[in-house]
Amino acid sequence: MKASLKARYDTDKSAAGATLVVNAGDVKIRASMTDATVVNGPSLNGLALAVEKPGFFIVDYNVPKKDFRFQFMNTIRVSEKPLNLTYIHSIGDKRTILDGTLVFDSANKVSANHVLGSANFKLKYNYVHEGVTTFEPSYDVARNSWDFAVSRKFFGEDVFRASYQTPNKALGLDWSRNSKLNGSFKISASLNLAEELKVPKLSAESTWDFEM
Template sequence: MKATVKGRFEGDKATAATTLAVPAAGDLRFKASATEAAFANGPSLRGLTLTLEKPGAFLIDLKPHNQDARFQFMNSALVLDKRVSLTYTHSTSLAPAPAAAPPSRTALDCSVTFDPANKVNFSHSLGSGGCRVKYTYAHGVDRLTTIEPLFDTNKNAWEFAVTRKFQGGDAVKGTYHASTKLLGLEWSRDSKAGGSFKVATTFDMSDQSKAPKLIAESTWNYEI
């Protein structure tokens, strides 16, 4: 059994979450995830998520508190010597429908890997009338620098991300969202001891009088 504990500090708010993963029959895996909401006022179902998955094939999420469910199916194949991966995601509520029940949400995701350095991804939410197209380019022999331009047809706006990895598990990432004019900087480190640490900050370029937003996040993995 594998346990993951994640702590997150954002501004003046601190949150925590934990996940337990247990192997099931065959390649199946069962996971139970809980946030601090499950223990804030005594044990409760709020903040609890149950997941049954077969990696690379399907995933089913259920939130017992409000009976929200998410179904995800994945598959990939070689087409003209190119790896094509498809993901279908459907989110809905299994509870008796009240007058203001949230609508079901369906999304399609397709990625085409041309070679280890070049990949294109298409994402579309049904009913949105648009899609997100992202190109990923990994530069260099060791592919330590990754450049990811993205275009959102709904917002008619670009997003950019550049990630640079270093020996030892460190990585630096910069992002920019043209629609919101948010500039993000992130530093992360993966530890061989089973944990990771991340510090990120965002700047609102449309209003530079606003203080930067700071986020710190730590993750620890344990084998039980």
């Protein structure tokens, strides 16, 4: 079994959560909860259950909302290039998402995301330069707008990422670390350049994984 604990702090609130994963052959059974599950006595708030076969399917069940979410994954080859396909359907909001990623090589891939029955369609290009710097321009067809992101690895475990969303003029900065020995954390700052009072929003989250 594997367990993980996650804590998150925002400038206006803080939250915590826990996840327990049990391996049953090639299938994983996962249970997760938030602080809302235990605050003011045990409850179903924030409780979620999932069954996953990595690379094939995930079935999520939101206990308080009694809502199922199905996700199926498959990979086909197009001109000898792998095309990773994902189908996601949420029963509660009756929304279906199709996502595909065509991998040209280790440095170049193109992704497309579409919500069926809507004009929501996004395209993203991912380019990795020398294995450490990643450029991610993306285009939102519905908004007719571009978003940009660039990230760079340092010391093998640290990643610095900057992003900019053109529709709302939002600038984001992230520093994250993923360590098998010391756990992982992420510190984020966001700033809306369209606001007259430009005050950045800060958040931090940490995750610790345990083998049981």
